[in-house]
Amino acid sequence: MADVDVAPVLATRREEAMGFLEKMVSKGLGWARKYSLFTYPFATACCGMEYMSVAAARYDIARFGAEFPRFSPRQADLLMVVGTINLKQAPILKRVYEQMCEPKWVVSFGVCASSGGFYDNYAVLQGIDRILPVDVYIPGCPPRPEQVLDGLILLQEKIAGQRHKLVDRSPESPSQAQPGRNYKRTGPPPLEEGFH
């Protein structure tokens, strides 16, 4: 079941060898990528304090390889959306996401980023998944640092299960695919017309 999407039908020995090689490359790249997540902390609210706690010595996100907060989207591959995103800020967040290089992942940190939280009002975006594809949601208001580390481990497991290529020529990105270990590569869902 685990290899379904990697090599569905093996016809020739050449294809078998290529499939095997691709699988090993994918595994190796996945292993490398999951332990070198450079975070872009898009910290807008009180959850930012909790992010600092996670990043500082006591909880020490560096133990999981997500050591460097990079304040440039060009150098980051994990967008951590930490805090309330209001409608005025949504285009900025989207732009930061679009500036990040592939492969990239998104973590929604706290309830406000995940669903708007208790800010069910005229100003707040009801969850960043309305504008970005999100890989891991971390609940909590704010989440405990342990929850964040748990979320990070979940993301690492997800990255390890994704399919990685040395050269990726396909227009879709792994981060926009369906969640889960044995995901099928699909594009982002189409935007609805007239959707505000």
Added chain:
Amino acid sequence: MSKVALDTLSVKLSQPFVERYFDRSGAEWGVVHPNALVEVVSALKHDPGLDFKLFGSMDAVDRLMLPEPHPRFEVVYLIRSIPLNDVIRLKVRVAELQGEVPELPSITPVYQGANWWERFIWDFYGIRFRGHPDLRRILMYEEFKGHPLRKDYPLRGRQGLLPERPIKDIYRGPGTSSVV
């Protein structure tokens, strides 16, 4: 508090207040007519016996859902005096006439500190300040339509700037996806 200042104003100017009253906490308020507003705040700031130099804050009240909804808006001014260690509470009532934007004279020429507060009230209550140097929205975005702290603005009247991805997996309650 502020009784002396209100009394002094009543002596210095002819008819500065429409009404004076005490609120629940015992603080005294002066209700000013819109046409007398600039005169009253100029006297507050420049009169040596008053010396209210520090503009504290401004806010507005939408009385739409309250028992006495007319006139609809009240604009509240809190101005401080450092030498007198006092705060004066002023209130102006603004009616919303049919099809017109409620309007008040701006006090920004007197108090520079009122600039952003008047923009704030324009942004959230839609009260226009005549003579304000730069009356734009201050917190909401330019594309936003309406004034969200008015009581007739829907609580969930979200006006997103981006097209949203359809979210089908989670039930988020009514009125959470689009305008109104």
